[in-house]
Amino acid sequence: MQITMREIHKAFGSNQVLSGVDFELRNGEVHALMGENGAGKSTLMNILTGLHKLDQGSISIDGKEHYFSNPKEAEKFGITFIHQELNIWPDMTVLENLFIGKELKNSFGFLKTSEMKALAEEQFKKLSVSIPLDLEAGQCSVGQQQMIEIAKALLTDAKVIIMDEPTAALTEREIQKLFEVIAALKKEGVSIVYISHRMEEIFAICDRITVMRDGKTVDTKNIPETSFDEVVRKMVGRELTERFPQRTPSLGETILEIKHLTKKGSFENVSFSVKTGEILGVSGLMGAGRTEIMRAIFGLDGFDSGEILVNGKQEFIKYPHQAIKLGIGFITEDRKDEGLVLDFSISDNVVLPSLKSFAPNFIIKEKDERDFVELLIKRLTVKTQSSTTRVGSLSGGNQQKVVIAKWVGIGPKVLIMDEPTRGVDVGAKREIYQLMNELTDRGVAIIMVSSELPEILGMSDRVLVVHEGKISGELVKEEATQERIMTLATGGQ
CATH class of the missing domain: 3.40.50.300 (P-loop containing nucleotide triphosphate hydrolases)
Known part of the structure; x- marks a missing residue:
C-alpha cells in the first residue's frame, strides 16, 4: 500500500499544529518519522487514520484520494495505529483485549474462544511473548501491555502499521524480537511508519526517514544518505553537543x-x-x-x-x-x-x-x-x-x-x-x-x-x-x- 500526504494543515483552535506537511509511504518499506515532542508526528498519523480531520491538503492511497472518518474504518481498510499511550482495558483479560471489537463468532453468535486462543498463541509465539491469555491485562507490566498492543495489530492482517514509540517499554531482547517481526512483515509487503526517538533503532531497521520540526516537513532521505548528527540538527534546528553531558559527581554520605x-x-x-x-x-x-x-x-x-x-x-x-x-x-x-x-x-x-x-x-x-x-x-x-x-x-x-x-x-x-x-x-x-x-x-x-x-x-x-x-x-x-x-x-x- 502506497500513501501520499500533501500540504497537510491542522489547527486546534488558535494552535497551528501542522503547516503544510508532506509525507510519502512506499509499499513494503519501514519509514521513520522523527521530530521533537510537539512537532506534529502523532497528529499527522491521526489525520491519516481518521481520528482528526485535516483543515487543508490531500491524502492519496494507491493513487486515489481517500479519507477515513474514523480509525476503525482505517483499520478495516488495512491501516493500524499502535499508539504510544496504550489502549489497554485493565479489567478485561489479555485475550479479550486482543480481540476487542474483532471477536470471532459462529453462526449462532457464540464466541469461538478456542480459535481466538490459537490465533493469539500463534502471534505470541512469533513475538516470543509468554503472558497467560486469561490474565487481567491490568496485572501486566507496561512492557507486557506494549507487546499485547503489537500482537493485536498483527492480528488485523494490516497492510500498513503505524508504530508510535513501540520499544519505549521494552528491553533489548524484546526489541530484537520486534525487529525480526518487522523484517518479516516487510518481506510480506507490509509498510511500517516507525515513530521513535531512539536513533540507534532508526538506523538499524528503517529504509527512509522524514524529519518534522514545528509542524512542517524539514526533509526526507534514504537512511544510508544521512547521519545521526544531521538528523538531530534537522530535528532541533541547531547543533547538539555530546549526547550525554559530562558528569563530575561529588558523592557524599x-x-x-x-x-x-x-x-x-x-x-x-x-x-x-x-x-x-x-x-x-x-x-x-x-x-x-x-x-x-x-x-x-x-x-x-x-x-x-x-x-x-x-x-x-x-x-x-x-x-x-x-x-x-x-x-x-x-x-x-x-x-x-x-x-x-x-x-x-x-x-x-x-x-x-x-x-x-x-x-x-x-x-x-x-x-x-x-x-x-x-x-x-x-x-x-x-x-x-x-x-x-x-x-x-x-x-x-x-x-x-x-x-x-x-x-x-x-x-x-x-x-x-x-x-x-x-x-x-x-x-x-x-x-x-x-x-x-x-x-x-x-x-x-x-x-x-x-x-x-x-x-x-x-x-x-x-x-x-x-x-x-x-x-x-x-x-x-x-x-x-x-x-x-x-x-x-x-x-x-
Whole structure:
C-alpha cells in the first residue's frame, strides 16, 4: 500500500499544529518519522487514520484520494495505529483485549474462544511473548501491555502499521524480537511508519526517514544518505553537543539503604545503597523486578520482609505520602495511569505533591504557586501555551516533562526515575540529563531505572543489574559495558 500526504494543515483552535506537511509511504518499506515532542508526528498519523480531520491538503492511497472518518474504518481498510499511550482495558483479560471489537463468532453468535486462543498463541509465539491469555491485562507490566498492543495489530492482517514509540517499554531482547517481526512483515509487503526517538533503532531497521520540526516537513532521505548528527540538527534546528553531558559527581554520605528487601513472587533479598550526589542506574530485562522493587520502596506496593533506611535510620514506609515526607520522589514508568491526572491542568498536576507548601494556613497562595509552576515549565521546556492547559492535550514527551517537574518540585533528597526519558525526543533527553546533573550537584541521590543501555552507561555512576527478582551484579562506571550488563541481566556471571 502506497500513501501520499500533501500540504497537510491542522489547527486546534488558535494552535497551528501542522503547516503544510508532506509525507510519502512506499509499499513494503519501514519509514521513520522523527521530530521533537510537539512537532506534529502523532497528529499527522491521526489525520491519516481518521481520528482528526485535516483543515487543508490531500491524502492519496494507491493513487486515489481517500479519507477515513474514523480509525476503525482505517483499520478495516488495512491501516493500524499502535499508539504510544496504550489502549489497554485493565479489567478485561489479555485475550479479550486482543480481540476487542474483532471477536470471532459462529453462526449462532457464540464466541469461538478456542480459535481466538490459537490465533493469539500463534502471534505470541512469533513475538516470543509468554503472558497467560486469561490474565487481567491490568496485572501486566507496561512492557507486557506494549507487546499485547503489537500482537493485536498483527492480528488485523494490516497492510500498513503505524508504530508510535513501540520499544519505549521494552528491553533489548524484546526489541530484537520486534525487529525480526518487522523484517518479516516487510518481506510480506507490509509498510511500517516507525515513530521513535531512539536513533540507534532508526538506523538499524528503517529504509527512509522524514524529519518534522514545528509542524512542517524539514526533509526526507534514504537512511544510508544521512547521519545521526544531521538528523538531530534537522530535528532541533541547531547543533547538539555530546549526547550525554559530562558528569563530575561529588558523592557524599549514604542517604538511602535497602537491606534484604523481599516480596514473594516479585523480588528476593534485594540489598543496595545510594549516596548523595550519585546516579545509580538499574538495568535488567522486562519482568526482572526492577519496577516492583522501586514501587515497594516508595510505598506503592507492600513487601514481606527487609529494611529501608534513610540517613541511617530505619523507616517504615507503607504509603507514598510517608515516602514524600522523607524526601523521596518517584517518577513512575506509567505516566498515563499513575503519573498524571490527564483532565487536570499542567499547574494542578505539578503542584499535587507539594500543595501543602502553598497553603500553610489552608489558603493557597496563588501567586507563589503560579510562579513555581512557570519556573518549572520554563526549566523543562514544556511546549504549551499556558500552565492552565489540560495535560491530556499535550504530546507524550511533554507529558513526561510535566511528571518530572512534579517531582523535582518537592525538592527531593532521593529521586527514583523509572524510564525517565520514555517517549522523549533527543533534544529534550539532553535537557533531562542536564537537569539530573544539576540535581546531583545539589546533593540529590537519583535511582534511574532504564531499558536503554546507552542511557544507563552514559549517565550512571554505578549500575545494578536485576535478574529474576535478585541483584545479579553491581558494576562501577569504568567496568560497565553493554555486554557485561546483558550477561548479568540474562543470568550469566
